[in-house]
Every structure is written in C-alpha cells, then in structure tokens.
Amino acid sequence: MITERPAIEPIQTDFRLKFATDEQLDMLQEATLRILEEVGVKFPSEKTLRIFSEHGAHVDKDTQIVKIPRQLVMKALSTVPRYFKLGARDPACDLQLQENVTYFCSDGCGVETIDFETRQRRPSCKEDVGKMAHIADYLSAMSFSWPMVSAQDYGTTAPLHEMDASWNNTVKHVQSETIMGEKPCQYAVEMAKVLTGSAEELRRRPVFSLTVCTIAPLVQDKEGIEGALVLAEAGVPVGFLAMPTLGTTAPATLPGAYVVGDAEIISAIVLMQLAHPGAPVFHSMMHAWADPRSGNYISYSQNSGGRYIVVDMAHHWNIPSFGGAYGTDSPVAGNWQSAAEVALDPFLIGLAGAEFVTGMGLSNTYTLLYPESIILDADIYHRARYQLMRQDISPETLALEVIAAVGPGGHFLAQKHTRQHMRASLKPAINHEVGPDGKYRDPVEAARDKVAWIIKNYQPEPLEEAKRKELIRILSAADRELGGGRK
Amino acid sequence: MTEPSPTPPLQPIVPAYHVRILSDEQLAQFKSATLEILEETGIHCPSEKAREIYASHGAKVNQETQIVRIPPDVVLKSMSSAPRFYTMGARSLEHDIHLDGKALYCATDGCGVETIDFVTRQRRTSCKEDIAKMARVSDYLPSVGFYWPIVSAQDHPTVAPLHELDASWNNTVKHVQTETVMDEKMAEYSVEMATVIAGNKDDLRKRPPLSSLICTIAPLAQDRDGMEAALVLAREGIPVGFMSMANTGSTGPVTIAGLLAAADAEIVAALVLLQMAYPGTPVYHSMMPGIMNPRTGAYMSTAWEIDIAYAIGVELAHMWGVPTLAAVFGPDAQSPGWQSAGEVGSGLLLNALCGAETGSGMGLLESCTVLYPEELILASDIYHRVRITAGGLDTSRTAMALDVIKEIGPRGNFLRHRHTRDHMRRLRFSELTFQAASNGDFRDPVQLAREKVDWILYNHHPQPLDNQQRTELEQILASAEKKFGTI
Numbered sequence: 011m012i013t014e015r016p017a018i019e020p021i022q023t024d025f026r027l028k029f030a031t032d033e034q035l036d037m038l039q040e041a042t043l044r045i046l047e048e049v050g051v052k053f054p055s056e057k058t059l060r061i062f063s064e065h066g067a068h069v070d071k072d073t074q075i076v077k078i079p080r081q082l083v084m085k086a087l088s089t090v091p092r093y094f095k096l097g098a099r100d101p102a103c104d105l106q107l108q109e110n111v112t113y114f115c116s117d118g119c120g121v122e123t124i125d126f127e128t129r130q131r132r133p134s135c136k137e138d139v140g141k142m143a144h145i146a147d148y149l150s151a152m153s154f155s156w157p158m159v160s161a162q163d164y165g166t167t168a169p170l171h172e173m174d175a176s177w178n179n180t181v182k183h184v185q186s187e188t189i190m191g192e193k194p195c196q197y198a199v200e201m202a203k204v205l206t207g208s209a210e211e212l213r214r215r216p217v218f219s220l221t222v223c224t225i226a227p228l229v230q231d232k233e234g235i236e237g238a239l240v241l242a243e244a245g246v247p248v249g250f251l252a253m254p255t256l257g258t259t260a261p262a263t264l265p266g267a268y269v270v271g272d273a274e275i276i277s278a279i280v281l282m283q284l285a286h287p288g289a290p291v292f293h294s295m296m297h298a299w300a301d302p303r304s305g306n307y308i309s310y311s312q313n314s315g316g317r318y319i320v321v322d323m324a325h326h327w328n329i330p331s332f333g334g335a336y337g338t339d340s341p342v343a344g345n346w347q348s349a350a351e352v353a354l355d356p357f358l359i360g361l362a363g364a365e366f367v368t369g370m371g372l373s374n375t376y377t378l379l380y381p382e383s384i385i386l387d388a389d390i391y392h393r394a395r396y397q398l399m400r401q402d403i404s405p406e407t408l409a410l411e412v413i414a415a416v417g418p419g420g421h422f423l424a425q426k427h428t429r430q431h432m433r434a435s436l437k438p439a440i441n442h443e444v445g446p447d448g449k450y451r452d453p454v455e456a457a458r459d460k461v462a463w464i465i466k467n468y469q470p471e472p473l474e475e476a477k478r479k480e481l482i483r484i485l486s487a488a489d490r491e492l493g494g495g496r497k
Numbered sequence: 498m499t500e501p502s503p504t505p506p507l508q509p510i511v512p513a514y515h516v517r518i519l520s521d522e523q524l525a526q527f528k529s530a531t532l533e534i535l536e537e538t539g540i541h542c543p544s545e546k547a548r549e550i551y552a553s554h555g556a557k558v559n560q561e562t563q564i565v566r567i568p569p570d571v572v573l574k575s576m577s578s579a580p581r582f583y584t585m586g587a588r589s590l591e592h593d594i595h596l597d598g599k600a601l602y603c604a605t606d607g608c609g610v611e612t613i614d615f616v617t618r619q620r621r622t623s624c625k626e627d628i629a630k631m632a633r634v635s636d637y638l639p640s641v642g643f644y645w646p647i648v649s650a651q652d653h654p655t656v657a658p659l660h661e662l663d664a665s666w667n668n669t670v671k672h673v674q675t676e677t678v679m680d681e682k683m684a685e686y687s688v689e690m691a692t693v694i695a696g697n698k699d700d701l702r703k704r705p706p707l708s709s710l711i712c713t714i715a716p717l718a719q720d721r722d723g724m725e726a727a728l729v730l731a732r733e734g735i736p737v738g739f740m741s742m743a744n745t746g747s748t749g750p751v752t753i754a755g756l757l758a759a760a761d762a763e764i765v766a767a768l769v770l771l772q773m774a775y776p777g778t779p780v781y782h783s784m785m786p787g788i789m790n791p792r793t794g795a796y797m798s799t800a801w802e803i804d805i806a807y808a809i810g811v812e813l814a815h816m817w818g819v820p821t822l823a824a825v826f827g828p829d830a831q832s833p834g835w836q837s838a839g840e841v842g843s844g845l846l847l848n849a850l851c852g853a854e855t856g857s858g859m860g861l862l863e864s865c866t867v868l869y870p871e872e873l874i875l876a877s878d879i880y881h882r883v884r885i886t887a888g889g890l891d892t893s894r895t896a897m898a899l900d901v902i903k904e905i906g907p908r909g910n911f912l913r914h915r916h917t918r919d920h921m922r923r924l925r926f927s928e929l930t931f932q933a934a935s936n937g938d939f940r941d942p943v944q945l946a947r948e949k950v951d952w953i954l955y956n957h958h959p960q961p962l963d964n965q966q967r968t969e970l971e972q973i974l975a976s977a978e979k980k981f982g983t984i
Contacts (some may be wrong), residue, residue: 027514027850034892041897052907075907228907258912262920264890266898300912301931302921312878312885312925319890339930347930347942349835350879353842354886361516390839396801397847401753401809403523408530409755413762418541418564418717423747431751436788439801441829441836444793450829453836 013468015181018103019150021112021360021391023398029319029362035326038269043080045228045273050077052229055236058281065284078280086280089287090329093365094247096154097215099205100181100471104215105153107330107365114356114391116146116384117337117369118156118187123379124343126461134159134379136168136175142371142384143179145461147470151388151395154183156368159379167485167494170197173218174481177205181471185368187221187251191233195220195240197488202246204480205473213245221294221332221368224252224274226259235278242282242289249292249332250278255307257300264297264316271295272323279329292365293324296334309375310339310351317355321362333364336371336387343373343380344454352387356394385457389440396437407431501960504670507592508639509600510880513889516850518809524816527758532569534717534762535769539566541718544725547770554773567769575769578776579819585643585736585855586704588694589670589960593704594642596820596854602642603845603880605635605873606827606861607676609648612868615950620867623648625664627868631860632668634873634950637957640880641873643672645857648868655981656974659686662707663970666694670959674857676710680722684709684729686977691735693969694962702734709735710783710822710857713763715743724767731771731778738781738822739767744796746789753806756786761813768819781855782817784810785824798864799829799840804847811851823848826858826876827865833872833943837862838879846883874946878929885925 030038053059054074063069065086068077096105096113105113123134126141139157146152157172164171169188176184189198198218206212220241222234238248252271254260260267272295279291297316299308317334324331335355340347359367369376370391371384412427422428440460445451473481489495519527539557542548542565552558555571585594594602612623615630628646635641646661653660658677665673678687687707695701709730711723727737741760743749749756761784768780784807788800797803807824814821825845830836841858848856858865859880860873901916911917928949929942962970 025516025518027516029514030890030892034890037892037897041899044899045902049903049906227902227905227909227911256924257917257921258910261898261901261911261914262917262924263896263898265892265896266902266916269897269899270902299924299926301926302924304933306931308926308931310927310930312882312927316886316890341939344835345941345943346834346838346875349837349839350842350875350882350942351930353839353879354846354882357843357846358886386835386839390843393801393804393839394843397804397808397843399805401518401523401805403519403526403754407752407754408526408758409750409752410530410533410758412750413534413716413755413759414538416716417538419714420716421747422716422750425750427755428746428751432746432791435745435751436791436797436800436802441840442790442797442800444790448793450831454834 015148016150018153019395020153021356021395021398023110023360024400025361025398026363027361028322030322035322038265038272038323039326041269042272042276043083045269046078046083046277047080048077049228050075051274051277053235054230055232058235061281061285076277078277083276083280086283087327089283090279091288091290092328093330094290095215096183096219096247097206097217098181098183099177099217103182105183110363112360112364113153113366114151114370115154115185115368116142116152116156116158117372117376118158120159120372120379121162121377123159124381126381133162135163136161136171138379139172140175140179141465142381143176144470145384145464147180147182148464148468149384149388151391152182154185155180156185156187158371160188163497165494165497166492167488169194170201170485170488173198173201174485177481178473178478179470183217185219185221189220190237192236192240193492195237197484199240199244199246201481201484204477204484209244216246219247221249221251224250224278226252226254226274227270228274230278235281238278238282239285242286245289247290247292248282249294250275251294251296253296253298255298255300257302258305260297267297268295268320268323271297276327291329292332293327293329294332294334295320307375308339309337318358318362321359321364331364333359333362333367334369335359335367336369337376338373339375341374343383344386344457348373349390353390356391357397360394360398381461382454382457385440385460386454392437392439502957504589504592504636504959505639507602507642508884509602509642510849510884510887511600512849512887514850514887515852518805518851519812524812527761527813528816530758531762531765532572534758535567535572535766536569537566538717539564540763540766543719543721546728547724550770550774567766572765572769575772576817578772579768579780580777581818582820583736583779584704585672585708586695586706587670587672588666588706592671594672598852598854601849601853602855603640603825603859604643604645604674604855604857605631605641605647606858606865607645607647609861609866609868611866612648613870615870622651623868624652625650625660628661628664629668630954631868631870631873632665633957633959634870634953636669636671636959637953638877640877641671641859643674644669645674645676647860649677656683656977658683659690659974659977662687662690663974666970667962667967668959672706672708674708674710678709678726681725681729682980684726686973688729688733688735689973690970693966705735707735708737710738710740713739713741713767715741715748715763716759717763719767724770727767727771728774731775734778736779736781737771738783739764740783740785740822743786744789747794749786753802757784757806757809757813760784760786765817781820781822782814783822784813796864797829798827804844807844808847808851811848811853815852820854823853823856824858825856828862829864830862832862833869833875837872837875842879842883845880846887849883849887870950871943871946874949875943878927
C-alpha cells in the first residue's frame, strides 16, 4: 500500500501580537544604528572589507572593523525583498513567504544520535540525516527540512553530504546551516542546479537556503560571510543568525543582547545588499543565558517572550524573520522539562508572525537526536496551530436548529449534524492513542512507534536516477578537492 | 509551637500584551445565539424555588416540563446588574484578590478523588489531610492566587465539602473557592463558616473569603441542589460562578461554535437567576467544554481543538459583563512528565492574553482526578514561565546598555563588567531545571519538585486561625454532622 504524503500544514492565523511597541522598536533600531556607526563590526575577510569600502563604509584594514554610516545602512536595506519564495523538489511544496503564515522546520546540526534500533547514544552520521529527512517529508508540521544532525562520517564535506541525504529523502525545501566557505557554497549551488535544471530556475525557485551564524559580540566569520556572498549572487536565500549570550558575549540585559545581535545581523545583510542588491535575505536571533553559577549555556530561562521580540525587530527593518523555537536544554527527550521548556514556543512565534521557523526535534541544547522528539514536538506544534486558527462561526457551526431539536437534557449523538461533523471534530494527538487495554498509551512510546511506522510505511518520492547520479558526481569532485568523503 | 511563617505575596500574571479572538461581529453572533436559545428552547430548571424567581421576573415557565424560557429583554436587564469587578477576600488583607481586568490569578485544581501518598507514594483514596497539606503548599507558592480544596475529603463523607473548607482555612490565608457545596443546607453551613472567617456579615459581603463554583448540566439543564445552594450564597454576597462542561457530539453540538453557544446559554441562564434574585450579587462565567473521543466517548479536556474554546469562553464572559474563571492546566496525563507539561503552557498563556481574571486547574493529573503533590510545583514552574513571558520588555537606557556595548566592542566579553554583575542576579531561571547534581549532571526536575513539597511542608507554617475561629468552625462542623448524620 502506498502511503501518501500529508499536505503541509503551516500555522495560519489572523491573530498578531507585537511583543514590543513601535517606540521600543524605534529605540532598539536606533541603538543598532549607533553601534554600527560608532562601534562597528569586525569582518575578517578582505573581500568583504573591499565591498564595504567601495560603498562608503569606514573600514579600518588593521583591525578589520567596519563602521557603517546610518545612511548607508538604510540605503542598502531598501533593496531587501520583504517576501520571497523557498522552492522545493516538488513545486507543490514551494513555500511563498507571506503575512499571517508561519512555516516550521526541524532543528539541525546535532552531533549525537540515539540509534534508531539499538537506542545507544553514538556520533551522528549521514544515514541519520536521510532518515530524519524521510520523517520530515511525511510530517505535515514540517514545511521544510534542516539536516537534523551532522554527517560526521564524511569529514570536511559533511555539509554537502547532508544536502545529498536530504534531497534524496524529501521533496520539501532544504535549508543548511553548515555550508561554510566559498568553495563548499559553489558546490552546493552546483548541486542545487541539478535539481532545478538551470541557474535561472534556481533563482526563481531556490531549492535550498542557508543560515550563517555571526559571532558575538560584533564579529563575522570569514568562511561564513564569504560563502554567503556566493549564495546571494546565485539568488539563494541567506539568513544571518546571531546567538548572543547574556552576561558573556552580550550584556546581561535582554535589550542589550538584542542590539548586539541585531548589529551583527544587519551588518551582514547590508553587505549582501551592497554586493547583490535585491538578494533574498533573512534575519534570525536566538539569544541564550550564561548560567551565573557555572557559565553553562542556557537556552531556556523562564522568559520565552524575549525569544520573539526579535521577530518584531526583523519586521521593523522590513526583513523576513527566521524564528528560533524549540531546542530543549533537557538531556533526555520525552520528559517533563523537554515539554515545559518548548510548550509556549510555536504558539508565541505564530503570534509574533515569524515567516519561517526552526527547529523541532533535538534535545540537550540542539545537540542530541532522539528520533521520537520530532513527533512530540510536532504534537506541541499542532496544539499551537489549533489555538491560533480562525474559528468558523456560521449558522452551520452554531447549530441552533440542532440545539433546539435536542432540547434541555437530550443528547446529540443521534443527530445528523453530529455524524457530518464528527470526523473533523478531533484530530488524534499523540496523547490520545488508546492501547489494547483501553487506556491511553504513554505518548513517548507512541512517538517511538510512529517513527518506526513512518520509516516502514512511507516512501518519499525518490530523486530521478540521473539527478541522483549527478549529485554523486559533484560530491565526489568536492570530496577530492576539499579532502572530505566517507571515513 | 512552631512560629508562623509569612505567606509570600501573590504573583498574578499581568500581561503586557492582549489578544482578541472573536471580532465584534462574531461576539454579536454568540450573544444572539444565546438569547435565541434561552427564548425559544429554554432551560430545564428542576428547582421550584428557582422557577418562582424566574416567573416573577418575566420568564415563561412551564411547571410541568420545568422548562424556563427567558425573553431577551429579561436576560439583558438581569445581566445589566452583574458587577464586572469585585473583591475575592482572603484571611489576610494583603492576599485579597481585586479583580480589575488587569491580572490573572490562578487556583489549584479541585475535587480529585485519589492521591499519590506523600510518604509511601502509593495511590490511595483522597482524604481531608491531603487538602490541609496542599493548602499549606499552596499558601507558600506565589503562583497560587487562591485555593480550591484540591481533593475530596472522602474520610468525612457526610459533610465532606464543609471539612474541605475547614482544612483549607486552617492551612492557608488565601481566598478559598469551593466546587463541592451543592445543596441549600450545606450552603447555609458554609456561609456560617465563612462568616466566622470574615468576622461579620458586613465584611463577608465586602471581602468574601469564600466563593463557589456550580456546574450546570449539559445540554441546557440545571442541578436543583446546585442552584438552590447558589441562591443561598448569592444572598450573602458570596461570589458564585457557573461552569458548563458540554462535550462535543454527546451533550453538545459537535462543532465548537455550537458547543459554545449551548454552553453559554446554560451559564447565562444561571447568572440571570442570581441577578433576578439578588441584583448586583457577584457572579462569574466559566467555560470548560470538552472534546468527545469518537472512539471511546471519553471527555478530553486537552485535545488540540479545545484550547481555543476555553479562550473564547473568556471573551464571552466579558461580552456579558462578568469576570471569568478560565479553564487552565488540568492535563489528561497519567503522571508528571512530557504530556503533563506539553498540554498546558500555551493554553494558560492564551487565556491570560485574552484577559481572563481567574483560572483553576493546577496540581491534578488524569483529567483533574489524581493528586501528585509534586505536580503543583511543576505546574507552578510553568505558570511562572507564562507570567514572565507575558510581562513585557524593559527598554530603559540601562537595559539597552549601549555604553557598555561601546566599551566592550567587537570580540570582547561582558563577564567582568559591573553592568553584568548588577543585572545577572535579576535574571529569572527555573528552580527545577539546571540544578547541578554532585556528579556534574543536572538533577531531575520531577524529583526536585517532590523534594520541594517536602521542604514546604517541613518549613512553611502559615498564620493559623485564632483559637476562637478554629473552635467555632469545629462547632459548626459538629452541628452539620449531627444534622446530616454522623458516620
């Protein structure tokens, strides 16, 4: 029996919440502009320093610090497209970024996996990436896919192998967060062109995109930023993700951390627009806290709202927001902490109106893959999706005639209206699977079974043989040139 | 004798943001639906006393069928006397709850029937001592704004509701809300007990230390004893609310809009009765419908589809000009873990953002039936996540830290800066997560919650009732037991 791929179900809502007032957003923006103008950002890349210099930024070649006048920032940002399309192998899965719709994907770049069969903890590998892309392809909560773990069995070309494993197992858009450097990015563009057929089609419907991390405070990574320029030139969407940590790499106050991260992101986006005006870009920030007792990285304090003011900040710049949700600090999946920390995330980020969002499915602060986590996180996602869904209030749903027919003390079971609407009244959540004893099953166990069921019963649409071989050919060339390949 | 320990101030959720789910037009549709149901279909009212009141105020009463139909003008006139805001008094003045539409106060859940024993951890029938212990734990927690006797005093079957009040007032200075006082005589005794706590009838009316929740019967029916108890309490100015627990497809229409329309009519009919009898008496509206599991018929309070109905209930209450008791927490989970956390956080936040004044449901599992003492601590942690998240952002000059960022510059670190030291302590972290174990790992939050219960019970002893009050409560209990038949 062929199991069909369920349609993508993004969060669609008419509700919108701004977590900061316009006045507060103006203050935050003004602070970023002052940092860019007065403190500057370090760009350890001659190529980028040259671009900035040619466009009138103040470049100190010794310190590699670039100070950008506000007029230049605003001029560069004026060419940022507010919305763009994320292409997919199957055009039916193309995602058009738009108002009031939020698309989610998995988390990525985990380094360890709880093995699908043995349940032993081990380093992650390319096969894990493929299996999780396979699962993401099936899940309606997943609008697109991040390679969930690192293909550590492929050394320096792991990021390209992650793309290969993803494209072979999902027809949805794939976003990388690991392709770093000019050469790897050129190979990635070559691989993407195999899927789209041409450079023009890649620009029109980019089948992949990239998130590049900045370095806090106020520094860019040479490989990251030079790779980003390659993709921007090809019309592949590139986003910049700042991860300031309160108290170590950022001030210990949230707005202070926001403006440090924002300055990093905006400086990179300005560079992309100076080099390739109109290139699709996005803004992303996931701050964290330093545990005052140990210095440990904590991604969940008790203030989740702070995570989503950054969505308002991106929109205040008129740039699409790539939100960060999920990513529990719990070392174990499926326990109280892993739900308590993330339970507000999809709801809040849907309300904030981020255009797209990462990252379901990893534990231990984005590092450890329990395959069942993606099912559990998707369950929490759907709860939020329903909470934010516009209600249908109409004569048919108000059912006044049915209420009158049943009257006080009656029951609705035998009503035709009940039969007609019953199937749509309840989508079975993972919490409500009934076991053979008639009792509800343990949802974590049910989630594990669901992973196994998807792998066994669902087969994603395979890549055409010619394309598959072409990807292998490009990968072999990359392995040879960059020194990667199967260990 | 142990020295009394101070009860920490309440920490309600004061949202900086608000969400509106229904448009004005949709609210008008609901109002019109309720008025139509009450006028044309009516309510089954088995209390003769209540029917007399309805009849004498213009409702059409059929004494044979006991159906009461209420014309729209009568409904609207009656509801116009209901107060929008009032005070829920407490034993201590500083723990009074002033409903003002700006804050959400939460209570424990109530009327559970089984307890996981505090010492043996065995599941057993609930008893009065459990109520006393959990009142003491609740007294300590700033998240608990008022107390519902959390389980049933099944060791005092004849007048269990009165023993539940006795155990509560002897162990917390906070407001107590009962959901089990369900007949006229029991209500008279509880008024007597509340008068002892308040000191006199005037103060009972000004700062009632007791309120009551009465369930209606879906569809469109009232419980005779419940309504007669409500009339006794309303006579004394004790706040009374009505909750509908209609279920999709069985006791209510299967569509959410129809379910809410029928449930709202039940609630409003009861509120109208109290306003007819005692205009201006404090009342509240409480909507807690469920989704019927189509395979088993079970009531599901945490299905994805139902959270939005609870939040719409908040908006319906406000449309009628009365405060609400929102359905929050109350997971279907069978033990503390992923499900108990995943089911509740975003629903609480949604209700807070809709402006709910009160909510109940912390501390029980298995659909509000089983007390795990540590669940109240776990729920409290989630409560604070929501509270802090909903609380807004400080964008003062100090919080923006521009001077600090300039001083540190690119590539620096903020650890040693005085601003970091000053603000690090103000960051809010969970007391349950990131607690280091001796081996360097983090401790299990559920185990920590258990220990916290033990710690509170050992260390927290709220201001006791004075001897005279305690003795008077005992005398009233003795008299009630004599009346109802001691076992």
